[in-house]
Amino acid sequence: MPNAVEVSGLRKSYGQVHAVRDVGFTVGYGEIVALLGPNGAGKTTTLEILEGFRTRDDGTAEVLGYDPGERSSARELRERTGLVLQDVAVEPYLTVRETIARAAGYYRAPRGVTEVTGLAGLTGLERRKVRSLSGGQKRRLDLALGLIGNPALLYLDEPTTGFDPAARRDAWQLVRGLRAAGMTILLTTHDMDEAQALADRVVLLSGGVVVAAGEPAALGGRDAERTRISFRLPAGCTAADLPVSANSANSANSANSANSANGMVVVETGTPTQALHRLTDWAIRRGHVLAGLTVERPSLEDVYLELTRAGAPPAPERIMR
Amino acid sequence: MTTAVAAPRRAGRPAGPPAGSRSNLRLLAHQVRYEQLSFWRNPQSAVFTFIFPVVFVVIMGALFGGIGKSSYFGGLSALQYYVPTIAALSVLGSCYGQLAVALAARRQAGILKRVRATPLPAWAYFAGLLAHCVLVSVIDIALIVLVGRLYGVPFPSHWLAIMLTLVLAAASFCALGVAVASVISNAEAAPAVAQLVLFPLMFISGTYLPIHSALLNGVSGWLPVRPFNEALTGPFAQHAGADWRDLAVLAAWGAVGAVVAVRRFRWDPRPE
Numbered sequence: 001m002p003n004a005v006e007v008s009g010l011r012k013s014y015g016q017v018h019a020v021r022d023v024g025f026t027v028g029y030g031e032i033v034a035l036l037g038p039n040g041a042g043k044t045t046t047l048e049i050l051e052g053f054r055t056r057d058d059g060t061a062e063v064l065g066y067d068p069g070e071r072s073s074a075r076e077l078r079e080r081t082g083l084v085l086q087d088v089a090v091e092p093y094l095t096v097r098e099t100i101a102r103a104a105g106y107y108r109a110p111r112g113v114t115e116v117t118g119l120a121g122l123t124g125l126e127r128r129k130v131r132s133l134s135g136g137q138k139r140r141l142d143l144a145l146g147l148i149g150n151p152a153l154l155y156l157d158e159p160t161t162g163f164d165p166a167a168r169r170d171a172w173q174l175v176r177g178l179r180a181a182g183m184t185i186l187l188t189t190h191d192m193d194e195a196q197a198l199a200d201r202v203v204l205l206s207g208g209v210v211v212a213a214g215e216p217a218a219l220g221g222r223d224a225e226r227t228r229i230s231f232r233l234p235a236g237c238t239a240a241d242l243p244v245s246a247n248s249a250n251s252a253n254s255a256n257s258a259n260s261a262n263g264m265v266v267v268e269t270g271t272p273t274q275a276l277h278r279l280t281d282w283a284i285r286r287g288h289v290l291a292g293l294t295v296e297r298p299s300l301e302d303v304y305l306e307l308t309r310a311g312a313p314p315a316p317e318r319i320m321r
Numbered sequence: 322m323t324t325a326v327a328a329p330r331r332a333g334r335p336a337g338p339p340a341g342s343r344s345n346l347r348l349l350a351h352q353v354r355y356e357q358l359s360f361w362r363n364p365q366s367a368v369f370t371f372i373f374p375v376v377f378v379v380i381m382g383a384l385f386g387g388i389g390k391s392s393y394f395g396g397l398s399a400l401q402y403y404v405p406t407i408a409a410l411s412v413l414g415s416c417y418g419q420l421a422v423a424l425a426a427r428r429q430a431g432i433l434k435r436v437r438a439t440p441l442p443a444w445a446y447f448a449g450l451l452a453h454c455v456l457v458s459v460i461d462i463a464l465i466v467l468v469g470r471l472y473g474v475p476f477p478s479h480w481l482a483i484m485l486t487l488v489l490a491a492a493s494f495c496a497l498g499v500a501v502a503s504v505i506s507n508a509e510a511a512p513a514v515a516q517l518v519l520f521p522l523m524f525i526s527g528t529y530l531p532i533h534s535a536l537l538n539g540v541s542g543w544l545p546v547r548p549f550n551e552a553l554t555g556p557f558a559q560h561a562g563a564d565w566r567d568l569a570v571l572a573a574w575g576a577v578g579a580v581v582a583v584r585r586f587r588w589d590p591r592p593e
Contacts, residue, residue: 053434053437053588053589075440078438078439078440079440083438085434087434087591088431088432088434088435089431089432089435090432091432093358093363094355094358094359094362098355098358103439105351105352105355106348106439106440106441107439107440108440145435149439149440
């Protein structure tokens with residue numbers, strides 16, 4: 001078995017709505033892969049096909065060597081996968097510990113209840129009723145239930161939605177720890193920071209198709225993109241006075257007309273070291289100050305917005321999470 | 322949070338006991354135990370399941386307690402008539418009504434989907450529910466018989482026939498309850514739909530008043546509630562054994578319910 005998950009040519013329609021048109025990707029053992037994309041991109045539908053909750057119209061899918069659409073192997077597959085979904089819930093009148101212990105009894109070789117309670121950060125809440133938990137605590141209980149079966153593959157559907165920043169950092173730390181111990185993780189998110197912080201590879205979906213895939217740092221050719229230098233145009237200068245190529249300054253100006261109105265200039269360059277040197281040298285010799293000077297590579301968010309807006313076919317009208 | 326995590330199993334069959342009949346039994350016991358736990362913790366379900374039938378017998382006793390054996394009640398005293406029909410009503414309520422509503426609500430909340438994500442087989446989930454419903458029905462009937470005794474209704478003598486009828490009826494009405502929950506997609510509509518079907522059916526089946534129309538009795542004799550009333554009234558009051566024809570009609574309805582349930586039941590709140 002070369003990969004934990006192998007998907008190709010996946011297709012799923014709900015009536016006239018084509019939620020997934022052509023999705024293919026792989027997840028290697030021990031890898032964290034993020035399905036990234038806007039609402040309606042087909043992330044959750046793809047995940048639910050792999051989890052066995054939805055049937056696929058076309059394409060192939062293999063999870064841990066099993067076909068997720070095959071009923072005869074469904075129980076075996078569920079023994080070895082864990083999931084944390086957005087729309088699952090548990091009995092409100094049981095306590096945290098009872099809820100985890102109940103799920104533990106469903107697996108052949110579960111983890112310890114106390115261990116998982118600790119992993120999910122629920123220590124001290126064991127005797128609380130589920131109905132009295134806060135939203136974030138319930139999500140952590142979901143996570144505990146995803147881990148109790150000691151899965152080889154864990155699905156996380158927007159795992160940190162609604163978390164405060166500290167809780168989000170903790171959750172990321174936990175996910176990294178799980179991966180370090182050999183667990184394979186497939187997650188969906190529309191949070192760029194999350195994809196960047198966690199994922200070994202990102203699969204960017206839009207309108208039900210894969211528009212880009214790769215390491216977060218290189219997604220959409222991001223590593224080869226031009227660097228952007230921006231600063232406020234010194235008083236009494238025009239863009240034509242700048243020592244950097246008028247061409248790039250102009251194109252930057254036209255692309256950032258909103259910013260140039262308040263005197264901001266953006267220079268895009270493939271040779272940032274030289275451009276920056278020429279600029280600062282020019283400014284120092286003339287006694288100018290380059291106020292608000294920043295140098296930045298295109299962020300994952302820039303790439304995401306560009307790829308999901310331009311290259312993708314029109315998104316389905318109904319929003320399918 | 323600590324991150325001391327054991328390496329997961331990668332390939333081949335994971336270690337652990339093989340799925341034999343003993344582990345199936347243990348799974349079932351586990352499921353029944355937690356089904357009981359969540360039932361008894363929920364004050365609402367306990368009140369509706371146990372208080373309502375008892376209050377009903379008390380009211381009927383107060384209204385008709387003085388009426389002795391009469392042809393209007395088929396040669397029984399009023400309370401001899403009402404104790405078994407209210408016992409039947411309580412089983413209908415806890416097996417059919419509660420189950421339809423609870424399952425629709427659990428599906429809508431995503432509880433069923435979470436269960437489906439685990440290796441728990443569907444049969445174990447439903448067997449756990451059935452065992453729970455039988456248990457609750459037994460408690461219900463015991464309470465009703467006790468209250469009836471206070472009004473002078475003697476204890477029934479054919480316990481075996483009563484238990485047989487009870488288990489068969491619980492299974493049949495559970496199947497019908499699951500079938501209704503399968504057909505309804507909206508949890509808010511579940512109580513209304515379940516009652517809409519049940520109330521007229523109980524009425525024409527003589528649950529509230531004895532029916533003296535040959536036509537109505539002929540029709541209701543082929544529907545599920547009247548055969549259940551009769552199958553209980555026999556061993557409760559008339560000292561007859563099991564009524565096989567009534568039990569056969571009940572079983573047939575149970576089979577219909579089971580077929581619909583198996584074909585239409587969904588775990589996922591959002592339809593495909």
